[in-house]
Amino acid sequence: MEVTIIDTSGLGDRSYLVSDRGVAAVIDPQRDIDRVLNIARQRGVTVTHVLETHIHNDYVTGGLELSRTVGAEYIVAAGDEVEYQRRAVTDGDVIDVGPFQFRVVHTPGHTFTHVSYVLLDSAGNAAGVFTGGSMLHGTTGRTDLLGPEHTNELTHAQFHSVRRLAAELPGEAKVYPTHGFGSFCSATPASGDSSTITDERETNPALTKDEQTYVDELISGLAAYPAYYAHMGVINTSGPEPVDLSMPEAVDSAELRRRIAAGEWVVDLRNRRAFAAGHLAGTFGFELSDSFVTYLGWLYAWGASLTLIGEDVDQILAARRELARIGADNLTGSAVGDISALADGAPLNSYRVADFASLAEVLGDDLAILDVRQTNEFDESHIPGAVNIPLHELLGRRDEVPTGEVWVHCGSGYRAAIASSIIDSPARTVVLIDDEFDNAGEYGLTGSR
Template sequence: MDVSIVETSGLGDRSYLVSADGVAVVIDPQRDVDRLLDAVAERQLRVTHVLETHIHNDYVSGGLELARVTGAEYVVPAGEDVAFERRPVADGDVVDAGPFRLRAVHTPGHTHHHTSYALSDAEGTVVAVFTGGSMLYGSAGRTDLLGDEHTEELTRAQYHSVRLLADQLPAEAAVYPTHGFGSFCAATPASGDASTIGQQRRDNPALTRDERTYVEELLAGLSAYPAYYAHMGVINRRGPDPVDLSTPTPVDPVELRRRIDAGEWIVDLRHRTAFAAGHLSGALGFELSDSFVTHLGWLYAWGAPLTLIGGDDDQIAGARRELARIGVDGVTGAATEPVERLAAGQQLRSYRVADFGELAKVLDDDATIVLDVRRTDEHRDRHIRGALNIPIHELLDRIGEIPTGNIWVHCASGYRASVAASLLDRERRTVVLVDDDFADAADDLPTN
């Protein structure tokens, strides 16, 4: 029996393909199911079942489409109010795939109906468990996605769910969570790349702390999560449309300028330093990297038309795929010509890129404003003395709070600061992008 991991690093999630004797089961597939279909075809597998651990809040599921294409049975936790045909499973139900079986274990906490699946081989030995947003590596799924009125109840349920898995399953059983690899669905940062039930018994706070302490610590550790989460559950319950990864319509310089002047979202995917060196007036810089889709989805005006500028067709295709994973389907065009040509004679805008050492030299200048766009909890932990903290996801609504002057904008590593710099530049503010690692470079600056 083989368990293959399908990584989606941009969202911090994993999907799984379990196979034996030509039969396969998929757990928590992402919307771009072509990756799984390629793996299935390459190994000449037959998918019999597609399983969801929960209705996802951080991505659009590919489960419905994958089940349709392969003819597999679509398995969803009982109690979820969905608008499509599926097999509802409750605690103790067994999904029989022939060479192996998966037993449903009701593990509420991340959601009310969240279900884990214990995997047994042909001899009936439990060899693994797919924990979705329940037991993560040294953590657990966050419990505040369904509203404040449910958070404490779900936090207590999460504590008992993690303990249920630890009590029911053997120490050597492998743990395969969906979240916890950078996803905001983790309550606190997860650690490690692999684990077992035995390791979690030693390391997981839900298994090493009493309930009161665990609940207090988890609630205190919850921070803001991306705004696009509000749309994922709605889409997944309704039944997502098949993914569209087609090449967006090419856009010429005249049309590009018209869209910018109309206030549409024009997103430049090039590296942050290339954007700073020269970009179209009114465009926003979202470097295509592992941080791209989370932060664009966080700031994006949901449903607005979006045009991409990239260095080449591969960059456009990569961004299209990332955006489709969170249901941003309104990509209405793309341009890959050199930015100087796209400007069509208009002057490009630019701003300075610096490091913390350069900031230290001007910190006492009255014209220097330090803008920290990290989350509030990051700023509270340690920050440059006198810095103004406006988290990146609040910046669009709070730009007016930033005084006039030379705005030196920073985050933890440079990505969020680069997005913020482009937003400020669009407003014609004087900005310097601090493209540096705060954990190291801030040692040279006065901090609190």
């Protein structure tokens, strides 16, 4: 029996393919199911079952399409009122795949109806557990995604769900969570790349702290999560449309300028320094990286048309795949190639890129500092006098950014680069600080409240 991890680093999630003797089951697949199909083909196995731990809030599921494509049985918790055919399971049910089985365990907390699946080998021994958003590596799933009125109840439920898993499973059983590898569905950052029940008994706060301490600390530590989460549950409950990973229609420079002038979302995928060196005025710079889809999905007006600018076709297609995972499907155009050629004679905008050492040299001058980290990051340590507007709030608060010279920073440069493209205007001289915030302390720049 083999468990294959299918990592989606851009969203901080994992899906899994369990295979043995020619058959396989898939747990929590992402929408781009071609990855699963390719692995099954390489393994020489037939996918007979597709299992969901919960209705996901951070991505569009590929479970429905995968089950229809391969003719597999689709397993969803009975408590989830979905609009498609599935096998509804409840606590204690057993799913027989042939060479192995899954036992359903109701583990509320991340959602009310959340289930985990205990993997049983041919001898009936618990070899592992697929925990979705309940027990993660050294932490647990966040409990506030269904609204603040439910957070306290769900946090208590999460505590007991993790304790149940730890009590019922042997120490050597491996823990296979869906979230916790950078996902905002994790209450706190997860630890390590693998774990067992024994590991969790020693490190998981739901197992090392008393119930009220766990609840209080989890709730007090919850930070903001991406706005697009509001749409994921709706899509996953109604049933996602089949994925489209094709190249968006090509548009020329004149059409690019028309779309920009009309206020449409035109997104430049190039490296942040390349964007700073020259870009079309009115475009947004979202460097294609592991953070790309989270922040674009967080900021952009849901359902608005998107036009992508990239260095080549591969970059556009990679971005489309990332966007498809969160259901951002309204890609109405693309343009590739040298940015000067795409400008077709129109002047390019640019701004300076610097580091914290450079800021230290000019700090006494007439300039403003914009810190676009989240509030909890700012409270922990910041540059005195800096204006803190978290990136996800910046579009609605651009008028609060001072005019004149504005130095923009975050924790690493990625969010600051997006913010710089948002506030870039004739009234401001933008300087992007492309540097790790930890370096600011070396130059005596940081303080705290």
